Amino acid sequence: MKIKSERDFWSGMMFLVVGVVFAIGAMNYSMGPACPPNDPCATSAWARLAQLSAHPGAGYFPLGLSILVALLGAIVLFKSLTIESENGDPIGGFAWKPLIIIVVAIAVFGLILEPLGLIVTVPVLIFISSLAGDEFHWKGALLNAVILTIGSWAIFIWGLKLTIPVWPVFIR
């Protein structure tokens, strides 16, 4: 089988996998009331569904949704293997540099904000994220960092009175 549309193939795969994972997870939760002894709900699937629906449990909606999305994913997957699209609808290259740098920048922000405060975190964030662009100039990034550090202090701490730590732990 040839993949006719790369994007659709992987999207379909994503939906399918997420659906299956959530469905398995939903099994851990109650779908509804337990079946009383000698009741028809024990034998027929429809009767069981009706009995569950009368008093849906925590797992009811998630299971339904997971099955739905897995189904849709399977259909998209199937279509991607059978229906022609122009030039195979490629995903194209991943922009690894900006992707990794930005994700790392955000994570670093989360890591150092509380121990080191806004004063250190803002310049660090600006420097790291500036690396993600096409051109990187030290002076420009430095200027940007200074302006934004002062600016964010003014807007968020002084203006909006948010409780964000400003100074590193050893100075407070």
Add this chain to the structure above:
Amino acid sequence: MDLLHNLGIGFGVAFTLQNLLYAFFGCMLGTLIGVLPGIGPVATIAMLLPSTYALDATPALIMLAGIYYGAQYGGSTTAILINVPGESSSVVTAIDGYQMARQGRAGAALAAAGLGSFFAGCVGTIIIAAFAPPLTELAFKFGPAEYFSLMVLGLIGAVVLASGSLLKAIAMIILGLLLAQINTDVISGTARYSFDIPQLTDGIGFVVIAMGVFGFGEIISNLGRPAEHREVFTKDVKGLWPNKRDFMEAWPSVLRGTALGSILGVLPGGGALLASFASYTVEKKLTRNPRVPFGKGAIQGVAGPESANNAGAQTSFIPMLTLGIPPNAVMALMVGAMTIKGIQPGPQVMTSNPQLFWGLIASMWVGNAMLVILNLPLIGMWIKLLTVPYRFLFPAITLFCCIGVYSLNNSTFDVYLTALFALIGYVFFKLSVEPAPLLLGFILGPMMEENLRRALLLSRGDWTTFVTRPLSSGLLVAAALLIVIVSLPAISRKREVAFAAED
């Protein structure tokens, strides 16, 4: 008469100094982000949501609303002057507007856009004021089954009128609904999908998803593309007032655009974008022998869509304000803002918080007036901003997003989650799946589940209740019809053509 009395309350609230200032700030900020390509109202409102903690509900909503329609004005300015639509709804304006600018008629184009938008905004405000009370009456007749079906209609409508593969969009909605299931079940108290992480028992914050997927996902994909070359027509912006001939040609388009936009804005999934496309098509069909052909600088091609997109932006508030159901991603965030302030969006807002309700509506008119008065003279300033290189802008945007997410709950876990969603958002972009339906589904998820379970409880497990109750079945039939109509080959081709223009 009731309408005047209500508008009176509204204007009384809107004209306080504080609310005027917030409206002004919102409009300015909205125009700014409308002018800057690469950041839109969704990401901005998501960024500002945490700061609304410090504000009261009314000024907060006034400011956020100002951002939304301010962005429409800003987007048209860049569409006309440099052929770069700052907002998706300005794509159509760029077609004829930029041609007019190249012929030295930028002033007339900008004025047509600005005045047309103002007229549409006024009409939109009156429509909201007039139709909100009867719609709210209707909403009180809704039981859980009706609410569930309405939300289904709203979600289906939102994707049907949007671009891209219908199947994938519906799957995204369900994915959003599923992500909202990571929380503690209200009825039984079970913590679901929390993997023993305590921060997850309350669920993922929607601001985290909004910023991660929209804000950062956008930045990463922008950085992945090479920078482009642009021609800027700032020096030739003189003659800001249209001459008599332009005026006579444009005003029918303004009227038609306003009518079209007002209707389309109320529909789920509608709003500004669809309205502007529809208006362009209508204007092309209805204007016989235009003095300047469409595509070469016809003023009707600017006035019509601009009025439509502004009218659509205003009336898209109606389903949110009256029924509590957001028709698009921006309104979904507004619902979020109201929830943060402890206001339950829905029909009862009108009676329990009349100052908020009518004040918001009145300030929309005020905002539109501000935008016209301030924007036309300030255009030069906005254009200067476009010359700020992206390499200074995007770290700033990254910073504001990070601070915004952190300040919601003073939680670094949220920041890490946002990093994860930034990655996911970029993957979505690469797979060409639309993130907006996911956000909509995510916001509506808890409401849908609650109503579904209540409806089933009331009917003792009978699923046919959704089709035997007349209102509910009507809504579901409408949703099914929408899917069928859009899947028909004839319509789906038109849809692709309309959205090919967007790329």
